Amino acid sequence: MKREIYDEDHEAFRASVKQFLDREVTPHLELYADQHGLDRAFWLAAGKQGFLGLEIPEELGGSEAGDYRFNAVLTEELAKVNMTLPSCVGIHADITVPYLVHLTDDEQRARWLPGCASGEIVTAIGMTEPGGGSDLANLRTTAVRDGDDWILNGSKTFITNGGSADIVLVAARTSPEKKAKGISLFAVDTTLDGFSVGRVLDKVGQDESDTAELAFDNVRVSGDDLVGPLDTGFISMMQFLPQERLGSAITNLAHAKQILEETVQYAKDRQAFGQPIGSFQNTQFLLADLVTRVDVTQAYVDQCVIAHTKKDLTPVDAAKAKWWTSQVQNDVLDHCVQVHGGYGYMNEYRVARAWRDARVTKIWAGSNEIMKMLIGRDLGL
Numbered sequence: 001m002k003r004e005i006y007d008e009d010h011e012a013f014r015a016s017v018k019q020f021l022d023r024e025v026t027p028h029l030e031l032y033a034d035q036h037g038l039d040r041a042f043w044l045a046a047g048k049q050g051f052l053g054l055e056i057p058e059e060l061g062g063s064e065a066g067d068y069r070f071n072a073v074l075t076e077e078l079a080k081v082n083m084t085l086p087s088c089v090g091i092h093a094d095i096t097v098p099y100l101v102h103l104t105d106d107e108q109r110a111r112w113l114p115g116c117a118s119g120e121i122v123t124a125i126g127m128t129e130p131g132g133g134s135d136l137a138n139l140r141t142t143a144v145r146d147g148d149d150w151i152l153n154g155s156k157t158f159i160t161n162g163g164s165a166d167i168v169l170v171a172a173r174t175s176p177e178k179k180a181k182g183i184s185l186f187a188v189d190t191t192l193d194g195f196s197v198g199r200v201l202d203k204v205g206q207d208e209s210d211t212a213e214l215a216f217d218n219v220r221v222s223g224d225d226l227v228g229p230l231d232t233g234f235i236s237m238m239q240f241l242p243q244e245r246l247g248s249a250i251t252n253l254a255h256a257k258q259i260l261e262e263t264v265q266y267a268k269d270r271q272a273f274g275q276p277i278g279s280f281q282n283t284q285f286l287l288a289d290l291v292t293r294v295d296v297t298q299a300y301v302d303q304c305v306i307a308h309t310k311k312d313l314t315p316v317d318a319a320k321a322k323w324w325t326s327q328v329q330n331d332v333l334d335h336c337v338q339v340h341g342g343y344g345y346m347n348e349y350r351v352a353r354a355w356r357d358a359r360v361t362k363i364w365a366g367s368n369e370i371m372k373m374l375i376g377r378d379l380g381l
């Protein structure tokens with residue numbers, strides 16, 4: 001179905017992203033997987049193209065267009081290559097950077113944003129802790145005031161870009177008695193004494209990313225690195241999470257759609273019983289079902305993109321997009337593996353890796369159960 005949300009500027013931007021990925025990224029994917037992480041050359045190259053600064057004002061080195069559809073195009077193209085790229089780039093450029101743009105003062109913006117746009121500063125966001133990720137209001141990492149500084153203690157886990165980030169935006173408890181209203185955000189420089197990266201985690205999929213554990217042992221953070229007003233971190237996270245969830249939804253769908261297209265081709269090429277497997281009615285019906293699910297879902301996600309571009313996307317609609325697309329993605333990819341037969345289980349086939357890479361999308365960015373909880377609350381239940 002023809003999509004109506006993009007104009008020729010968006011499509012020209014898409015072409016430049018594609019060209020960049022073909023030239024400078026795809027040839028290195030095996031290297032990223034082997035080393036369990038993107039490298040600085042990737043970030044600098046993406047920064048040079050202007051892909052990391054879509055949320056950053058021009059005078060600070062970015063290319064802010066004030067049009068979320070450019071973010072959506074970038075996310076779609078990254079997702080067509082694999083799931084890891086939009087995750088890592090998204091955590092930096094689409095998720096963490098907006099906090100640094102909108103919650104900071106001029107001095108902080110001048111200090112951080114040019115590097116974020118160029119790729120000299122890579123960021124991560126540390127919300128989840130070993131004790132729990134869904135119940136953010138109960139996080140345990142503490143920040144205690146000491147003169148003009150703050151002393152951070154605690155740990156975070158499952159942090160995307162955690163092994164390589166220069167700045168981690170850390171959610172820490174600043175007022176123990178105030179629960180959700182006692183959390184603040186700090187931009188923690190990862191070269192500070194007492195900060196350490198633990199294990200780079202051995203995941204089921206997304207081998208190309210350095211998801212890591214982080215520890216804070218009496219890390220002295222300057223008061224100048226507090227991001228946003230004291231004790232408002234939880235509210236800020238709630239404000240910024242819809243963009244994270246929409247980015248997840250765009251990724252989930254673009255990723256599934258790409259692999260489905262490749263699977264349709266496979267069904268035309270692969271023979272069994274002297275005929276293409278796509279000519280069996282079961283395969284036809286299955287693929288017809290899957291492309292319908294993807295196309296119908298695309299219509300909803302596109303509406304969310306338009307709403308977000310107009311700054312109208314509600315947290316509940318973002319939650320619907322996030323859980324639904326991750327379910328569709330996982331269902332579609334599981335069927336795509338089946339259509340590939342034994343080859344679908346071999347890591348050298350993209351479909352196998354895509355299937356592994358996708359499993360997490362029902363868990364992260366707020367698990368699907370938490371998304372349904374938000375939707376249920378909105379129904380007054």
Ligand SMILES: Cc1cc2nc3c(=O)[nH]c(=O)nc-3n(C[C@H](O)[C@H](O)[C@H](O)COP(=O)(O)OP(=O)(O)OC[C@H]3O[C@@H](n4cnc5c(N)ncnc54)[C@H](O)[C@@H]3O)c2cc1C
Pocket residue numbers: 091124125126127128129131132133134135157158159160161203211360363364365366367368369370373
């Ligand atoms: C690869 C990867 C990358 C990640 N990247 C980041 C990152 O960059 N930064 C970051 O901060 N976090 C990150 N996360 C963490 C992710 O957001 C959390 O894993 C997620 O929020 C779930 O938290 P949890 O793992 O502690 O599960 P838990 O909160 O322990 O939940 C376990 C299960 O219980 C269910 N559950 C919990 N509460 C309820 C409830 N009230 N009702 C019904 N069911 C419930 C959950 O849905 C889930 O199924 C990442 C995770 C992964 C796996």
